[in-house]
Amino acid sequence: MSLINVTNLTFAYDGSYDNIFENVSFQIDTEWKLGFTGRNGRGKTTFLNLLLGKYEYSGNISANVSFEYFPFHVENKENNTLDVISDIFPDYLHWKLMRELSLLKVSEDVLYRPFDSLSSGEQTKVLLAALFLKENSFLLIDEPTNHLDMNARKLVSDYLGTKSGFILVSHDRSFLDNCVDHILSINKTNVEIQKGNFADWWENKKRQDNFEIAENEKLRKDIKRLTDSAKRTNHWSHEVEKTKNGTRNSGSKVDKGYIGHKAAKLKALRT
Known part of the structure; x- marks a missing residue:
């Protein structure tokens, strides 16, 4: 277990008079399965990009893990899927890859097909499997259900429930409920972390409101x-x-x- 420490984080986009974050401080356990919630425009994607080091900010973000973003940008989609996985994680072990794909109900023959010939759902599953192979990493998963049917959503949600060490952004409440154990919420004036799934957080929010x-x-x-x-x-x-x-x-x-x-x-x- 290690911690991601956010201390006095302040950030605003160039040319903006309003801060997205202002002197925000909190800690994240890297073993948590965090659901990330907040109204559109509150800063969810911005925070993920700050973790990825894409923007300059004041304050401090410290972590002993590497951050991996989903959906991973694949440069050469015409390559075989196995080559795409090798680009993501060159040191993968084949048996571990097959274990992950089996959990996601993806057949081995997919590995030897061009990545762009896979369905959007298959691409989602392959990329998640490859990213979770990487050790000492913390995944930033942004809307993984966009290209999934109902059965695939349940399958991926169950899969994420077996994992740990991620932040998950999703507008699908049942998807969140099934696979997270903490909620990170961006509110009007602060950022809060609460133990439990989305339903627990929502009930507490209604009581507070x-x-x-x-x-x-x-x-x-x-x-x-x-x-x-x-x-x-x-x-x-x-x-x-x-x-x-x-x-x-x-x-x-x-x-x-x-x-x-x-x-x-x-x-x-x-x-």
């Missing part, structure tokens, strides 16, 4: 109560000033009886 709504409603009522109280106090003060100036008496002298009556009434109101 409902609590915040209730607190905001309580605060709104408190503000209205204080505002109304201030208005009443101001009105009473104004009435007292009017009685002091004799504005309720048409004569030139102040009606002291009227003042006493209003003062007593005001006192009664206050008590």
Whole structure:
């Protein structure tokens, strides 16, 4: 086990006045199966690219693992699949490769066909198998279900459930639920990590949202109560000033009886 440490991470794109991340700090265990969630535009892909070293940033990201990105960019898709795998991981062992492909229900004959002749689902499975062969690596898996049918999604999800050491971005909630044990979420003001699958995180989020709504409603009522109280106090003060100036008496002298009556009434109101 080792840790990926993110300390005081701050990043903004050139020309932008708004930071995507600002003084963000957290730790990731490299054995975790992390689901990565957050609204579109919040910075999920940006964070993956920061881990890959594609952008400059302030703060620190330290790790004793290498980061591997899926979908892996294949330069020469006309090559045989076995050659593509060799480009990804030259030191692979054939029996380990066959073990991974067997788990993904991929037949051996696929290895001797041009990579571009494989279906999109077969390409997804082959690339995942090759990347998981690499030791001391941490996979950054970005939307692996895009080209998978329902059966293949279940198969790949089960496969990922047997693995560890990855961050998974997917909009498929059931896919996430089946294969992650922690959730990394990018929120409006912070980044959080929570133990459990997506369903656990979602339930906690709804409870937190409902609590915040209730607190905001309580605060709104408190503000209205204080505002109304201030208005009443101001009105009473104004009435007292009017009685002091004799504005309720048409004569030139102040009606002291009227003042006493209003003062007593005001006192009664206050008590």
